[in-house]
Amino acid sequence: DIVMTQSPDSLAVSLGERATINCKSSQSVLYSSNNKNYLAWYQQKPGQPPKMLIYWASTRESGVPDRFSGSGSGTDFTLTISSLQAEDVAVYYCQQYYSTPYSFGQGTKLEIK
Amino acid sequence: EVQLVESGGGLVQPGGSLRLSCAASGFTFSNYWMAWVRQAPGKGLEWVANIKYDGSGENYVDSVKGRFTISRDNAKNSQYLQMNSLRVEDTAVYYCARVDGAKGGTPDIWGQGTMVTVSS
Numbered sequence: 008d009i010v011m012t013q014s015p016d017s018l019a020v021s022l023g024e025r026a027t028i029n030c031k032s033s034q035s036v037l038y039s040s041n042n043k044n045y046l047a048w049y050q051q052k053p054g055q056p057p058k059m060l061i062y063w064a065s066t067r068e069s070g071v072p073d074r075f076s077g078s079g080s081g082t083d084f085t086l087t088i089s090s091l092q093a094e095d096v097a098v099y100y101c102q103q104y105y106s107t108p109y110s111f112g113q114g115t116k117l118e119i120k
Numbered sequence: 121e122v123q124l125v126e127s128g129g130g131l132v133q134p135g136g137s138l139r140l141s142c143a144a145s146g147f148t149f150s151n152y153w154m155a156w157v158r159q160a161p162g163k164g165l166e167w168v169a170n171i172k173y174d175g176s177g178e179n180y181v182d183s184v185k186g187r188f189t190i191s192r193d194n195a196k197n198s199q200y201l202q203m204n205s206l207r208v209e210d211t212a213v214y215y216c217a218r219v220d221g222a223k224g225g226t227p228d229i230w231g232q233g234t235m236v237t238v239s240s
């Protein structure tokens with residue numbers, strides 16, 4: 008099974024500043040036949056279900072603000088929020104969907120400094 | 121509007137059974153794989169199972185294999201999770217999720233969840 012590890016576990020960033028969350032998979036999630044990384048990012052606010060932000064490691068879901076971006080390939084990935092807004096306070100999860108079971112990272116709690 | 125509504129959660133004793141349901145609306149249900157994802161209180165997300173659009177294939181996380189069964193009824197736009205031999209560690213909010221093949225097979229739409237509590 009693929010193990011997903013996020014860092015840091017929690018992060019405090021000032022409003023308007025950049026927030027960066029890392030995600031590492033125990034094996035590559037890059038599918039060679041289509042050169043796509045099977046990696047998604049989700050945002051979960053308290054009392055709500057997760058919301059998809061990014062899929063294919065770097066494709067923004069429709070309606071997601073462009074301050075959210077994803078990057079990386081193979082085993083190392085990053086979610087970047089370019090200018091933190093108050094409504095971005097949440098827990099963020101990465102997930103690999105390269106092979107079942109489709110595992111999630113442990114989550115990163117993002118707060119305002 | 122695309123919507124997923126779960127039902128069937130509740131309190132059950134260890135060793136007991138429960139059947140969760142998820143009613144879908146706002147999209148062509150039979151075109152999509154579906155999944156269940158759970159979240160224990162105060163913990164992270166755990167993918168539980170998924171099922172192919174026509175019900176001909178299923179996948180499970182090891183911890184529920186042989187105890188949980190995912191199924192669907194495309195005529196009713198619904199999917200189900202039959203949970204048997206429940207354990208205390210199965211206590212969680214269970215989310216129903218639509219899986220978008222165009223995005224590679226990851227959940228893109230989630231329900232609000234239904235709480236399952238396994239306790240004596």
